[in-house]
Amino acid sequence: MVTSISTKAICLLNQIMSSPIPAITAQNFIEHFYLEGKELLELGALVPAVHCKYVENICDHEGRLVEIVRHDREFKYFSYTSGWVAVSSQEITVYQVSMKWVIKLIKSSIGITYSDAKQIDEHIWVLGEAWLKHIKVPVILASRLRQKAVYETLSNYLLERHSKRPALVLTLDLNLPSYITLPTKNRLVTIQDAMVFSHEKFSLNISFLAEKMGNNITQHGFSNGYRNLNLNDKAYRFSNQQASILEILDKSGCPMHKHEITALSNSMQNDLKGIFRKQGKYHPAWGEVIKYDGKGNYWLEY
Structure with missing residues (x-):
């Protein structure tokens, strides 16, 4: 279960995801989105990414991006007017959306x-x-x-x-x-x-x-409670007991053995065939929606 998060933080997350590069530098969110960015970090919505490799050259007033390199054990870029310029960790630390x-x-x-x-x-x-x-x-x-x-x-x-x-x-x-x-x-x-x-x-x-x-x-799907199913212009109706079986199978999302299904549904019957058969006739959904492999495993297809 994801911890609740503020609407403002999600707006920032949406903004990051929609940017050409779906990431944000530490400096950017500290200067402009501190509270929202801090919330996203604490909840795990933002995770560390590869350090930024380029930064804007502010010393030469060119406004162009220059490469960041390791120089004298620090991250720096070279300026024609100021020489080697140190870059703070906040400028190169990048977070991406999880x-x-x-x-x-x-x-x-x-x-x-x-x-x-x-x-x-x-x-x-x-x-x-x-x-x-x-x-x-x-x-x-x-x-x-x-x-x-x-x-x-x-x-x-x-x-x-x-x-x-x-x-x-x-x-x-x-x-x-x-x-x-x-x-x-x-x-x-x-x-x-x-x-x-x-x-x-x-x-x-x-x-x-x-x-x-x-x-x-x-037009298509089970009703709430699984008593009804509309599928390909066909309408199916189910008893309470049948609906209980269908809900278990649907929420499982994968084949289940009949004994596991009947145990979860608290049914007195051990065989699903008896639940979906009346007076010698199977329910119309049997074989169409309710599938089986002949080995006691059942699943839904719709």
Whole structure:
């Protein structure tokens, strides 16, 4: 669980992530963002990166970047007017954003607690599924969408995996141009737009995100409580006992043995077939949504 963080600190984090080089020098945040930078450091949102190799030449009033080197056991740069000029540790110490920390924060803020994030690109992560009001929605985190390669990778992934079941794509980018859109009915929302600025501590406006998904969130997925499932224009209904089994399988995210499933559901039956069979007929979701390997292992595909 990620410790709570102030909204102002997240705004700084967003600003850093959207800069051409997603990092900040110690001197920069001490001079301009001390409180927010200190908070990010203490929480682990900023981590040390490779030292800065260049610094602005202020002695020659040229405003150009010059290389920093080790000279007489100190970090210095050479000035034509002043000779060797020492550079403070604050000027060369650089911090970068910990994406591992950011992913944990976003997952916690949107209510994803049971699945590991899957990275499909250096700048794209599949976070899992979140409840937006009463419907479960796939959530993806992305950054650097202005880069053509990143945008194309995300678009291709959405076309392949989410042409029928729309996903919510949250991005760390700021002020994206209008030409950056997603295929089919997938929705793109910036973290900045989804934040609740009236709150001192960072939080996401879940109602706003659900509204952004619009009618798409009613077209596919389980209802809250797992009593209903809409899938590919088919509607499935489940009993309380069946819903309990489905919730366990869905939150597991991987195959589970029938004995483990029935133990967790407190079912009196040891075989899932009996739970999903009535009067000799299997539930319509059996084999379609509820998959099995014939060895007692079950999982969901939808």
